[in-house]
Structure formats: structure tokens, C-alpha cells
Amino acid sequence: MGYAPLLSNLHYTRAAYSFAKPNPYERSEETMGISTGKWKKYQLMKKHGVLARYLPETYLLNEKTFWHTIGKHGAVMIKPTKGYMGKGIVQVSSKGNDSYEFHVLEKKYTVEGRKQTFEHLLKHYCLKKHYIVQQKIPLVTFKDSPYDIRVMVQRRRKQSDWTVTGKLAKVAAKGFILTNYPKYLITADDAIEHSSFKAPSSHLQEEIDRISVLTAQYLSGYYTNTRTFGLDIGLDDQANIWIIEANLAPSVSIFKALKDGEVYKRILKYRRG
Numbered sequence: 001m002g003y004a005p006l007l008s009n010l011h012y013t014r015a016a017y018s019f020a021k022p023n024p025y026e027r028s029e030e031t032m033g034i035s036t037g038k039w040k041k042y043q044l045m046k047k048h049g050v051l052a053r054y055l056p057e058t059y060l061l062n063e064k065t066f067w068h069t070i071g072k073h074g075a076v077m078i079k080p081t082k083g084y085m086g087k088g089i090v091q092v093s094s095k096g097n098d099s100y101e102f103h104v105l106e107k108k109y110t111v112e113g114r115k116q117t118f119e120h121l122l123k124h125y126c127l128k129k130h131y132i133v134q135q136k137i138p139l140v141t142f143k144d145s146p147y148d149i150r151v152m153v154q155r156r157r158k159q160s161d162w163t164v165t166g167k168l169a170k171v172a173a174k175g176f177i178l179t180n181y182p183k184y185l186i187t188a189d190d191a192i193e194h195s196s197f198k199a200p201s202s203h204l205q206e207e208i209d210r211i212s213v214l215t216a217q218y219l220s221g222y223y224t225n226t227r228t229f230g231l232d233i234g235l236d237d238q239a240n241i242w243i244i245e246a247n248l249a250p251s252v253s254i255f256k257a258l259k260d261g262e263v264y265k266r267i268l269k270y271r272r273g
Contacts, residue, residue, distance in 0.1 A: 034222055037081035039132050041219065041246050048218050054211055054243045056234075061131040063118055070094055075136035078121065080129045090125050091136060091177050092117070106175035137234045137242050140195045142186070147171040148179045148244060149188050150254065151208060151231040153216040154270035162216040164209045165270050166255050166263040179232075185257035192235070201239040208233055208241060215246055223248055228271055 034040070042058050045051040059065035061078060070076045075093040083089075091103040100117040101110050104125075111117045139146035152166040169191030170179035192204055216229045230250020234242040252271065255264040 056135040058134045061133045073135045077134045149233040151212040199239040
């Protein structure tokens with residue numbers, strides 16, 4: 001495939017797949033009056049004493065929250081409150097001297113001036129939907145590309161126990177900021193083992209599982225018809241865990257890319273019953 005593995009037992013997979021649309025097996029909670037948008041789920045998790053510690057700083061987008069967040073963190077992610085596959089997401093970074101860099105897919109360009117920057121953001125990216133502004137997490141890298149981890153947490157019908165049924169790492173393609181356009185799909189074990197953390201990381205797998213199950217247990221109290229959560233978990237170089245998003249109707253097709261076919265089969269088995 002043109003990519004040399006770090007070790008002979010690593011298995012890389014080109015992202016020659018497509019993300020599925022929201023899962024038709026899962027009934028939308030919108031019919032029960034509960035928003036499934038990013039902002040609502042953030043508000044719910046923010047109320048939880050433990051989960052709140054794993055959330056990036058997030059607000060509904062307006063001029064005040066935009067400048068507050070980018071001033072505090074240096075870079076922000078602008079996201080539609082509803083959407084999938086990373087559509088509509090923009091990164092804005094401060095470059096100093098009232099200069100701001102926009103990064104959309106693989107494209108980068110600079111806008112000069114505070115007023116011009118926010119006007120440009122609204123005019124070109126934020127006209128038709130509600131958006132959030134979120135602290136940019138400096139994701140740890142694998143082979144110089146950032147990645148996050150998709151964690152599938154599921155329960156069977158008429159059962160209350162939640163189980164982590166699959167995990168994989170989505171490694172961003174060259175020049176992209178989003179892992180929705182991955183260069184590799186690899187096991188979480190491989191990604192974590194070969195990342196350059198500056199802090200101890202031996203606890204990460206167990207902690208990711210614990211936080212993921214806790215998230216599913218908590219959110220299922222609001223989204224009562226949901227039996228599958230797909231969590232996007234970010235890691236920084238200090239081995240901190242971040243809950244980037246909790247998807248209520250995640251695609252499962254990406255797990256076909258793993259060499260261990262049992263993971264995909266297990267996810268399907270839980271989804272069906």
C-alpha cells in the first residue's frame with residue numbers, strides 16, 4: 001500500500017470506504033422532543049460531575065464566544081450543531097497581529113483583522129445553521145498525522161448493561177485537520193503504542209473504556225431508545241482524554257477495515273439484538 005509499518009505486526013488500511021448516513025436502525029430521539037445536536041449533548045454531559053472534566057470548552061457561536069475561546073486557546077473548531085462526516089467544520093487559529101488562519105479540509109488561508117475575520121466566518125461558513133465554537137484539542141499524532149479514537153458502546157435489547165464492543169483509530173489524511181477523512185484506520189492499540197506521549201500512557205485503554213461506558217450510561221437516561229453510541233475520543237500529548245463527540249447513530253462500516261473481523265461482527269450482533 002506504499003506505507004512502511006513501524007513493526008511487522010501492524011496492519012494499515014487505506015480509507016477506501018464511505019461513511020454511512022445516520023443509522024436507520026436507531027429511532028431518532030427528536031420525536032420525543034430531545035435534541036440530538038452537539039450543543040444539547042454537550043450541555044447534558046457538562047452537568048455530570050465526572051464527564052465534565054473530559055469536555056473541551058464549548059459555547060454556542062456568537063462574536064463574544066468566538067473571541068473569548070480563540071483568545072484563551074489560540075485555536076478553535078467551528079461546528080454545525082447538527083451534521084455528520086465532518087461537514088461544515090472549520091478550524092480558525094490566531095497567528096498574531098490580528099491575523100487568523102482558516103483551515104477547511106486540506107485548504108489553508110489567512111484573513112487579516114478581527115472584524116474581517118468574524119465577518120468572513122459568518123459569510124462563508126455559518127449562514128444557515130446553528131454553530132458551536134469549541135476549544136481546539138492538539139491531538140497526539142501517529143506517523144505525524146493527528147488521530148482520534150472511535151469507541152462503540154452498546155447494549156442489547158431489554159438489557160441495561162453497556163459494553164465497549166469495538167475501538168479503532170482514525171488517522172487524518174495529509175494536510176487534513178479532521179479524522180473524518182482518514183489516511184489509515186488502525187487498531188487503538190497500535191495507535192496508542194506508537195504515539196509520542198510526553199506523559200505515562202499505560203492507563204489509557206482502560207480509562208477510555210471506563211469513560212466511554214460512563215458516557216453511554218449517562219446519556220441513555222435522556223436518549224432512552226438508543227442502544228449504540230459511537231464516541232469520538234481525542235488524546236493529547238499529555239495523555240489526557242477528551243470527549244470530542246457522542247454520536248447517537250454512528251456508522252459501523254468503518255470497522256470492516258480492521259483485520260480482526262470479529263470486531264465488526266460483534267458490533268453488528270449487538271445492533272441487531
